[in-house]
Amino acid sequence: AQTVTQSQPEMSVQEAETVTLSCTYDTSENNYYLFWYKQPPSRQMILVIRQEAYKQQNATENRFSVNFQKAAKSFSLKISDSQLGDTAMYFCASHSGGGADGLTFGKGTHLIIQP
């Protein structure tokens, strides 16, 4: 079974600052996928960024990037030049490759961007 741990229940930063959200996971699989999802107050879950475990290069999507440390089982999300619209719950999630690929989520981090 996979587990995902997010140790920061809430974070608050000023607009335009850089913020890093932490995530650790545990899995016995060799092939797995890691995700960061954003859930704004409207509650629609949106994919932020995705990382395949077999790829060593850290994924980036515009202002969003990850620091994937496979040996440490760590998968942090960095948001650069934070914007008010980044205020949301952020969930780290994983699944193993293969047919049964339902996501295992962490408890989430509530990120607040202050004007």
Add this chain to the structure above:
Amino acid sequence: EAGVAQSPRYKIIEKRQSVAFWCNPISGHATLYWYQQILGQGPKLLIQFQNNGVVDDSQLPKDRFSAERLKGVDSTLKIQPAKLEDSAVYLCASRGGNQETQYFGPGTRLLVL
């Protein structure tokens, strides 16, 4: 491209009543998931379908929860009878065959009194 549709958006019922939620995935997506998100927690997978077959229902409380996807398109999740602890948001997600990304619907917020 239309997203994942869910209805109703909100539902309030008394304990021991039954309730059903409906999900229509993104067109062409063969894989469909139901998640339960209790307030303050991350979503938890209840069941995964591939077309009209069940792939994983290991976390579905089968004494009261049931789900079906008879024609391999839309799906229904039912709770009968409901308990207070079933109060949660029920999220539906779908995934296309060549993708790893799951796309989520807006969810159904259930309150059991």
